[in-house]
Amino acid sequence: MDIMDKEKVSVLEESVATAHRPLPDDFRSYLPWACNQLELEYAVFVNKIHQSEHYDMGISDRSKARTRSRARTVRSRADGMSDRTDDMKTGTTQQVNFVDEAINIFAVHDSNGDLVQVIFYKNKHIPRIVIKVIGLIIKFHPQLNTVQFDQGADLYTIYEFEKILPLSNITEVCFDGTFIPDGNYDILLDHELLRNLSLSRCKIEDEIIHNIAVKLVYPKPASKSLAILNLSSNRITNDGAKSLAFALRSNRCLIYLNLSGNKLTDDGAASILDSLQEFCLTPEEILASKTRYCSFYLKRNKLIVKKIKELKESDSDKSSARKKLTRSVPPSVRRKTRTDREVSLHSVHEMLPGNIIGSDSNLFDRAATMVQMAFGVYIDPFSSNNTIVKDEALYCLGNNSLLCLNLAYNDLSYIFVRKLLGILLYQKQADRKPRGLINVSIEGNNLPVACEEYRLIESIIESGIQRNLPINKKRQQSKIISR
Incomplete structure (x- = not known):
């Protein structure tokens, strides 16, 4: 087999391999x-x-x-x-x-x-x-x-x-x-x-x-x-x-x-x-929270300043284009256009309070709104909405996002049951959204077969579940119970 035949066979094998x-x-x-x-x-x-x-x-x-x-x-x-x-x-x-x-x-x-x-x-x-x-x-x-x-x-x-x-x-x-x-x-x-x-x-x-x-x-x-x-x-x-x-x-x-x-x-x-x-x-947690707060608003303010510059440039370009258009319009038509524009602006003045059209505050408000839509609002687990000051110290209201906790088959005792009841009572009284624990599994531990705490825990958890259900499902549930 000569070189040309070998090349043809190689090409054929490659094409077959590619096909498969x-x-x-x-x-x-x-x-x-x-x-x-x-x-x-x-x-x-x-x-x-x-x-x-x-x-x-x-x-x-x-x-x-x-x-x-x-x-x-x-x-x-x-x-x-x-x-x-x-x-x-x-x-x-x-x-x-x-x-x-x-x-x-x-x-x-x-x-x-x-x-x-x-x-x-x-x-x-x-x-x-x-x-x-x-x-x-x-x-x-x-x-x-x-x-x-x-x-x-x-x-x-x-x-x-x-x-x-x-x-x-x-x-x-x-x-x-x-x-x-x-x-x-x-x-x-x-x-x-x-x-x-x-x-x-x-x-x-x-x-x-x-x-x-x-x-x-x-x-x-x-x-x-x-x-x-x-x-x-x-x-x-x-x-x-x-x-x-x-x-x-x-x-x-x-x-x-x-x-x-x-x-x-x-x-x-x-x-x-x-x-x-x-x-x-x-x-350390307080310092970290304040650092996050300052960092968030520093980035936000920088974006607002940048957006204000962009809006000014955009408004300037529109104004230049408007002047060029005005020069190309005949005087008689130009006077009519100016009058129509004055009427239009007059109606806008009546719609917006404070008469802030064209002012620097208007640019700031526009920029701040645009940045907030893109940047979001400040959210932090230790923000002012989730903390209180007590005895000259800052306290967090606690984690209310953990809904399901499984501690089955460990080495827990009756002490834990009482602790759990106290936590559930606190979350019920705080009445936050989300409510907190709605499912806790503690089977397989060294716990009493029956006690008053179990009944109270069941009642609190059941009320928490009912509170989180949509209104239509609540009504349906109440009908089933009444029957």
Whole structure:
């Protein structure tokens, strides 16, 4: 075979390979193909499954049995992800294949055929190159919002996955049952992206919890986005609970915290509850709050000054254009136009109070309105709306954003029950929006079977739920009870 024939064969082979190359929007075919092209030592096998249309990621079917249970039960989307994995194990959702000695991945598609969830299922090891390839094609899957790792991940997996987050629309990440000795989960919270992070059964200890809690302190990025944090069935003690309690002093985004199945006692659980009621601000917190306040208004005023200059230039350009137009109009028509304009301005004067048209205050008001619409109003957990002065000290009214707290199967006693009742009474009396705790789970602890505090806690929580329901649902609920 001469050189010309070899070149023709090479071109033909290249064209055949290109013809059979899958497109990056075909996740199931492209990922194994790309990993094979990169000579990955492990085969990659992707199962494509369809999302059940009736499957509710937020609330279980069991919670729909009774109206009262439906009002009281709030489950995390991480729990829903775990249920989905259980369905795959039993094959109840649909038929899936599992290949030994391969990287097994489930690609979940919705009814429109869009990829919405990726699950790494029971892998011994997930190579970095697999995550890198996903990062290269992530832009072709804008509907992907959930990723779950079920074993096989390591610190490099998290490191590479963290790079993907800013490029994607992923808001939910689950590492349930995935033990990573280095525990660098906290780097996932370096962005204002995640809404749900589940780290159940990961053998997490206090040092890792401290690193996570630091990322949840306001105004860190994750403190403005993460709403659900599942830390159940780990090795968290009172020290870890205190780190989370410190974050809750300023965090006003987290609404669901699961600490069930850990090693908390009354002391650690009480530290979390203390952040939910009135507490004295430390000098460091006061200084940080004032710094944020000054920084906000400094940026705002700079933008207003810049916007005033832009408005002046714009008005000047319009005035110049108007003069040129006036010169080109005949005198008789010019007098008529001036008269019409005077009438128009006269009507505007009557509509606006203060007769401020064309003045510097008008420019300032216009600029300030435009900046406020773009910049927003000042919001801070320790602003004047959330603090009071008492005994010559500054107190915060407490965290009222945490709605669901799961402390089941720890080492709590009757002391905690009384503490919880006091917190609920305080939040009820404060009558803020949101109200505060509306779901607390304390089963599996060393608690009395029955006591008066239980009845009062049930009553307060029930009233809080009724208060948060829309008016039409309140009326419907009252009709059911009256019957």
